[in-house]
Amino acid sequence: MTRDISERLADHGIRLKNYVAGEHVTTCPECSHARKKKTDPCLSVKIDGEGGATWICHHCTTTGNVPCFEKPEKWKRPTLPEKPKRPEAMYDWFQGRGISRETVDKAGCYATEEYYGPDKKSCIAFPYRLDGKPVNVKYRTRDKQFKQTQGAMRSLYNIDNVTGDEVIFVEGEMDVLALMAAGIYHAVTLPDGAPKEARFRDDDKRFDALRNCLPKLEGVNKVIIATDSDVPGQALAAELAHRFGKDRCWRVTWDEATKDANAVLQAWGKEALKATVEEAEPWPIDGVYRFEDFGEAVLDMYHGRGPQPVRIGIEGLDDFYKIMPGTFHIVTGVPNHGKSNFLEQITMTLAEKHGWKFGIFSPEHKPAQYASRLLEKHLKKPFYEGPNPRMTPEEITAGLEYVNRHFYYITSNDHTPTIDWILEKARLSCLKYGIKGLVIDPYNEIEAGRDKNQTETEFVSQLISKIKRFCRTHDVTVWVVAHPAKMQRDQNGDQPMPDLYSISGSAHWFNKADMGMVVHRNFEEKTTAVAINKVKEQPAWGSTGKLTFWFDGAHRIYKPTGVF
The missing domain is CATH 3.40.1360.10 (Dna Topoisomerase Vi A Subunit; Chain: A, domain 2)
Known part of the structure; x- marks a missing residue:
């Protein structure tokens, strides 16, 4: 018989007043005994109702979990x-x-x-x-x-x-x-x-x-x-x-x-x-090695063996933008110009054509809202009422089963998470669910928490380094959506298309990214430009360039101009 959740939490020094599914608070077994306010309930515990629980301390940032068990x-x-x-x-x-x-x-x-x-x-x-x-x-x-x-x-x-x-x-x-x-x-x-x-x-x-x-x-x-x-x-x-x-x-x-x-x-x-x-x-990750240690890997790369960049399956984009597993991607664009929407199409296409699974940190959208956006990309129909036929409740039910198998929503209801917290949840998701991609949308929803003497540029550099280390260690591809700094409109009142150097905070977004994309909408022409500004390994992973798409409202997807 599987042990009760109270026993399994007790193994970690965690004791609650009751063990019903939901949110709980208690003292932290790691730091409370050493604090001045020893009884301060700084540990948040979430019991999922399926035999599992997760927790985080808002003082020492300790995290952990006991996974749910399959039915004995x-x-x-x-x-x-x-x-x-x-x-x-x-x-x-x-x-x-x-x-x-x-x-x-x-x-x-x-x-x-x-x-x-x-x-x-x-x-x-x-x-x-x-x-x-x-x-x-x-x-x-x-x-x-x-x-x-x-x-x-x-x-x-x-x-x-x-x-x-x-x-x-x-x-x-x-x-x-x-x-x-x-x-x-x-x-x-x-x-x-x-x-x-x-x-x-x-x-x-x-x-x-x-x-x-x-x-x-x-x-x-x-x-x-x-x-x-x-x-x-x-x-x-x-x-x-x-x-x-x-x-x-x-x-x-x-x-x-x-x-x-x-x-x-x-x-x-x-x-x-x-x-x-x-x-x-x-295991060799970071350090100093002789190049003969990598001789076989070099030959594998030459002969096309081993990890290869993935052609997403979006017409017009594949020749410019391929996904090499374990790389770091930055996506930017003026707010409300469709960068999140376009990225959702990329992730859904990777799920449908290659079976990828994703962790999603998108605090600007509630889980149900994000699910509706993914359903539109999967079912190719609008979620809301409008001029085009919307999806039916039966299609939503079937679609949610698919979304549930490929996307895992990472969220914290009671605090603004740090990048370490997000990456730890992604690591556990990689181990338990096999995610191959992680989306952080947007960057400015991450807790900054930088030292008093640390500049934003230094903080961004450190944050990107942590993300890239996670990418390499777990072979997970990470997309971060970051807004550009406020840009002056031109003489016609239009906002010019930004580039990766326009991202607020630091030029490190361009310098340290493996791949970089800018999404920009032309409201007058009703088109969306997608510029690939950074490709670290050309031509294997693609090439820099600019493509134009139009948004097919009836099917809720982007298509290259000229394709109807």
Whole structure:
């Protein structure tokens, strides 16, 4: 049974007067005890009614969450034998792989028989436990045939032994036991092995076990990835680094003669295995490297392998503006000239044509308002009454199901969030929902909170650096909408088209952006100009230039002029 929300919050030192769904306030377990006003309720807690909760302290900015669980009745819980069989032949088999009788007993492995097709075969059982209770059993024959409890919950093997701030991911139960034999007990593995290639799909069932164990991994700050050195093992390593963030990941490199933890244990012994894990190196993100470290990446880029810029699918725009995953984009334009509207079309098109998911921080719009705008882009019909047929309630219901799968609204009802708060929510959304894009619209709704001696230019530079670090670490593309400084009208009373240097606050918006776009409406001609002012990598990601669109009011989308 899933533990009550009160117990799970208590694990974090959070106690409330009641635990009904909604907003609550209480003292902060991190800072209240050290404050002058120890009883000040500075911690806001939101219970979602589905077994989950999120919180933030408005004094020390501590944030956290306990995710909602899937309904436990969805899973079939296995029953373990009261007197498991552990014959000497089984112990001998483990001993031949360097794993002692004590380790086997501690892991709870036992011998049994299971059907593999029509035939019943002898096998070894590896029980999976979560919070001390069995949730799954994986079975292995001598000839490496595998099966699991049908209908069981997917979880990480040995997850209950992860109690500190570090976890080691290996590739298989035998590797977990090998590390246990070497005195390393906080290793885990996914139950379904490694993928043939890294796909970075949030709906990959292989990673259900990781999602189901998120509460156990909340306190983990260091993720050591010790998967096999073969191609699937490298793919699994890339998937894990993508989900946890490369800034928290370390990589174990196996000896050329061995490819995993159990092989090292058999070949070289416990001390060698322990030393190999202790020599794990930080995942390369920022630092100084030799260019030979990137030789394979250079060839991949030359041959068109690996991450490639995405053609959005908007006619007229694709040749000028492509989306490279993990890049930072700035969008500007005079207020009410359609920059948010055009950006919504970009995100919806990426969702429809490429399956992207997005986190949306748009405090100028209430969630229902933003949903109506997305519905217009998806259904290609007006939401409100007017000269053109509007969408029906039935279409809205179906459309909302689609929007719900691809867009996640980030908001704070009781404070103006900082960029750190927004990026943390986006990080959690990346891990839990698999978002690939984040929209911050507009920049001026972010809490400035800069030091007394810090200029706005310095603050903007620091803010952009944080965003770009998030982009690189999580391979998430971020769009920030920023208004230009107030511009003087020309002699005809028209507002001239701004550029990226016109953005209020700093020239860093142009200098540090990977891609930059300006949206400007010509009210007299009823057209909208879209200028691509910045493309960091030309021509791979596109090129600078200016396009003209007209807004199709009947279908609520922009189309290039000349297309009707």
